[in-house]
Amino acid sequence: MANAPLAEGHARMDDGADAGEVMWLHGEVKDTEGRPVANAIVDIWHANTLGNYSFFDPGQSEYNLRRRIRTGADGRYSVRSIMPSGYGCPPDGPTQKLLDRLGRHGNRPAHIHFFVSAPGHKHLTSQINLNGDKYLWDDFAFATRDGLIADPVKVTDREIIAQRNLEGEHTEVCFDFTLCKALSADEEQRGIRVRAKE
Numbered sequence: 001m002a003n004a005p006l007a008e009g010h011a012r013m014d015d016g017a018d019a020g021e022v023m024w025l026h027g028e029v030k031d032t033e034g035r036p037v038a039n040a041i042v043d044i045w046h047a048n049t050l051g052n053y054s055f056f057d058p059g060q061s062e063y064n065l066r067r068r069i070r071t072g073a074d075g076r077y078s079v080r081s082i083m084p085s086g087y088g089c090p091p092d093g094p095t096q097k098l099l100d101r102l103g104r105h106g107n108r109p110a111h112i113h114f115f116v117s118a119p120g121h122k123h124l125t126s127q128i129n130l131n132g133d134k135y136l137w138d139d140f141a142f143a144t145r146d147g148l149i150a151d152p153v154k155v156t157d158r159e160i161i162a163q164r165n166l167e168g169e170h171t172e173v174c175f176d177f178t179l180c181k182a183l184s185a186d187e188e189q190r191g192i193r194v195r196a197k198e
Helices: 094-102 158-163
Strands: 006-008 010-012 022-031 041-046 066-070 076-082 111-117 124-130 153-155 170-174 177-179
Touching: 006 010, 010 066, 041 076, 066 076, 111 177, 124 177
Parallel strands: 006 066, 010 076, 022 170, 022 177
Antiparallel strands: 022 076, 041 066, 041 111, 111 124, 153 170
16 A cells, blocks of 8 residues: 555554554665665555454554655664464455365465665565464465565563563564666566555
8 A cells, every 4th residue: 555654764563453462573675785775665564463454444543554664774674563464365255256166265374565665776576474374385375485484583582672662572573675776767666556545
C-alpha cells in the first residue's frame, strides 16, 4: 500500500491493539561490494496474528503493520512489530474452491514483504518466510526460497531488551539486503501497477 509512514532508521509498526509476540526486525542494506547503502527506503508490511492486512481488514488502524524506513550512513534499518501469522485463502473464495478440486490446501507460511530502493540501485521486491512455520516448505503459492528464510531467535538478555526499550522477552528477526547497481533510471523504480492509496 502506498504512502506508509516514513521514519529515519527505526520505527514501531504495530498500533498496540494486537497482543501478539513482540518482534524486533532489523538488518542492513548493502551494495554488491558489501558497502552500506545510505538513504535506502525499506518498505515493510506484514499480516497480523490473524493473518489479515491493514487496509483490507477494517478492524485494523490505517497503516498498521506498514512502515517505510530510510537507512542512515550505516545502511541499517530496524522496526519493532509483532510476529506475523501465516494465513489461508478465504474458505468460500474461488481460489480455495479450485484448490479443493485439486486436492490441495491454500495455506501460506508466516512472511514479511519488502520493497527496497535507493538512488542508483535496482528496485528490489521481495519477501522473507519465517523458519519454523509448518507451511514453510508447503506454501501453496510456492514462494519459499532457500536464501529468503529468516531464523527467528528468542531474546532473553536483559541488556539487549533494555537497549531496545522493550518490556521483556521478544523475538529477533535479522535480514540483510543487497542492491545491484541500476543501469537505467527505470530500474530504480518498482514495476508499474496501481496499488491501494495511489
